Amino acid sequence: MxxxxxxxxxxxxxxxxxxxxxxxxxxxxxxxxxxxKPSPSTSGTISPPGPSSTPDGQLIKRATSVVASVPGGALLEGGSERVKDGIHTRPVLREGKAYRLALACVGQGRALLTVVPKKSGADAVIPCDQAVVQQRIKGHGPVHIDVVGSKGTTGALAWRINEL
Incomplete structure (x- = not known):
C-alpha cells in the first residue's frame, strides 16, 4: 500500500x-x-586556447610589446602580423604632417620595408632580433607601407604609426 x-x-x-x-x-x-601533483590548471589562471597560446601568437605578442615600449605621439594606426603574412597598410597621411613609423620583427631572419611614394620615407631592412627600427615619414596623402620577410624568415612583425 x-x-x-x-x-x-x-x-x-x-x-x-x-x-x-x-x-x-x-x-x-x-x-x-x-x-x-597539482595539475597545470590549478594555478588560478586559465587562459583559453587562442592566438597567444601558439608559437606564432607568442611571437606576435612579443613583437607588439617591443613596439609598444617606444614612446610616441598620437597613434594613427598599428598592428601585428606573422612574417609570412607581412604588413600591407595604406594609411592616408595629411599633407605636410610628420609621422613616426616604428617596426619590430621577432624571430629569425630579416624583413624588408618598402614605402611608396619614395618622398614619404625610405626603404629599410628590419632584422628579426627584437630591435625597433624607427623612421620619420612625411604626409603626402595615401602611402603604401609594405613589410615582407626575406626568404627563410620566420617570426612576427609589429608596427605603429604616430603623429609627431
Whole structure:
C-alpha cells in the first residue's frame, strides 16, 4: 500500500543516491591525493586556447610589446602580423604632417620595408632580433607601407604609426 509519505520519500532517496554517486566519482582516495601533483590548471589562471597560446601568437605578442615600449605621439594606426603574412597598410597621411613609423620583427631572419611614394620615407631592412627600427615619414596623402620577410624568415612583425 502506497502512502503520500512513501511517494515523497522515493524521489528524495533517489536524489540523495545520485548525489552520493556523483560525489564519490569525483573524489580521490586519500592515498592518491597525497601523492598527486597539482595539475597545470590549478594555478588560478586559465587562459583559453587562442592566438597567444601558439608559437606564432607568442611571437606576435612579443613583437607588439617591443613596439609598444617606444614612446610616441598620437597613434594613427598599428598592428601585428606573422612574417609570412607581412604588413600591407595604406594609411592616408595629411599633407605636410610628420609621422613616426616604428617596426619590430621577432624571430629569425630579416624583413624588408618598402614605402611608396619614395618622398614619404625610405626603404629599410628590419632584422628579426627584437630591435625597433624607427623612421620619420612625411604626409603626402595615401602611402603604401609594405613589410615582407626575406626568404627563410620566420617570426612576427609589429608596427605603429604616430603623429609627431
Amino acid at each position: 502506497s502512502t503520500a509519505r512513501n511517494r515523497l520519500a522515493a524521489p528524495a532517496c533517489t536524489a540523495a543516491a545520485v548525489s552520493i554517486l556523483l560525489l564519490s566519482s569525483c573524489s580521490q582516495s586519500s592515498d592518491d591525493h597525497t601523492n598527486a
